[in-house]
Amino acid sequence: MTNYQTLLYYCYSPIENAEQFASEHLEFCKSLDLVGRIIVADEGLNGTVSGTPEACKAYMDAIYADGRFNHTEFKIDDVEEPSFIKMHCRYKPEIVHSGLRDPKEIDPNQQTGIHLEPKDFMAMKDREDVVILDVRSNYEHNVGRFKNAITLDIENFREFPEKVKELEQYKGKKILTYCTGGIKCEKASALLLKEGFEDVYQLHGGIIKYGKEAGGKDFEGKCYVFDNRVTVEVNSTNPVVISTCKNCGKTTPKMINCANPTCNEHFTQCDACGEELDGCCSEACMESPNKREYDGTGYYVKIPQPVNIEKISKRKHKNFAPKVESN
Structure with missing residues (x-):
């Protein structure tokens, strides 16, 4: 039984006075008893919220009534329980971190890849002159990706600009980008165009919309989502793990x-190993004095943690930044 929506x-x-907007928007969401996470920036909104169908409808009506967000497209999932525990709405410099020194170098409202509806993406993806490019992070495409x-x-997506040079060999091809809901592709495709790629496209609405409208054909595995569901099924046509x-x-979708x-760490683990290691990635992590109680889901409410100097040093050595992701 599905009593809620996400x-x-x-x-x-x-958005003018975006910081003030974020504060007021948080109170509005709480007034509807919604839970979720919304990022507000001068450039727009990026969110996932969950609540009753009535609350979700009231929220969508309010977004459209604002006038600035008339071209917002909501992907709606029916769920058995809310997909978050709390409601967060925060101001940040960008709604998805581009990794550029000057984020204003690219503006999706001015230039971005050609939007392909799911049926058009499906029709193009197997052509010889086409390259399908996943612009998501490792932990996302490890659990599911297009064939x-x-x-x-x-x-993290902020590393994407550094990777564009690795794609030079595909400049003569049509580049079909995709991500979870479309937001990363807006900036990824814009950056590819800026770097001289001529035929750049993006899957409109992302993997989620492709699953709903095209049956998810040839999307292998599950789609990672940024809420307590962790992953969702997409392919109802030819699914594979x-x-x-x-x-x-061992093969596992979990x-x-x-x-x-x-x-x-985000990682895939079978139930047997989860039971043996009590939800940890290694025996060393099992010895942590702060280890959380494993309930079989592997999803935990975020709480402040002590800084792991060794982990940060490793990331700095690899030129990595701590992960803060978006849809």
Whole structure:
């Protein structure tokens, strides 16, 4: 029985006094008893909220009534319980971190890849002159991706600009970009155009919309989402599991967070290893004095954790930044 809904959306539209808007918008969401996470920036909105169908409808009506966000497209999922525990609405410099020194170098409202509806993406994706490019992070495409897609070794979308040079060999091809809901593709495709790629496209509405409107054909595995569902089914046409357990190598679709909060790694783990390691990625993490209680889901409410100097040093050495992701 589905008594709730989860809305996934974004909108690139300038917001004056965005910090004040974020504060007021948080109170509005709380007044509707919604839970979720919304990022507000001068450039627009990026959010996932969850609540009763009545509350979700009231929220969508309010977004459209605002006038600035008329081209927002909501992806709606029916769920058995709210997909978050709390409501957060925060101001940030960008609604998805581009990794550019000057984010204003690209503006999706001015230039971005050609939007392909799911049926058009499906019709183009297998052509010889086409390259399918996954612009998401490792932990996302490890659990699910399009058949024959090119993936990038990135921990966070902000690393995408550094990887564009690795795609030079595909400049003569049509580049079909995709992500979870479309927001990353807006900036990824804009950046590709800026760097001289001529035929750049993006899957409008992302993997989620493709699953709803095209049956998810040839999307292998599950789609990672940024709420307590962790992953969702997409392919109802020719589904297949591609992810494997980090610990034993057995095929499994299950993705969790390490029960050691200082580690908190996203990884795939089968139920047997989850039981044996108590939701941890390794025996070392099992020894953590702060280890969280594993309930079989591997999803935990975020709480402040002590700084892991060794982990940060490793990231700095690899030129990685701590992960703060978006849809």
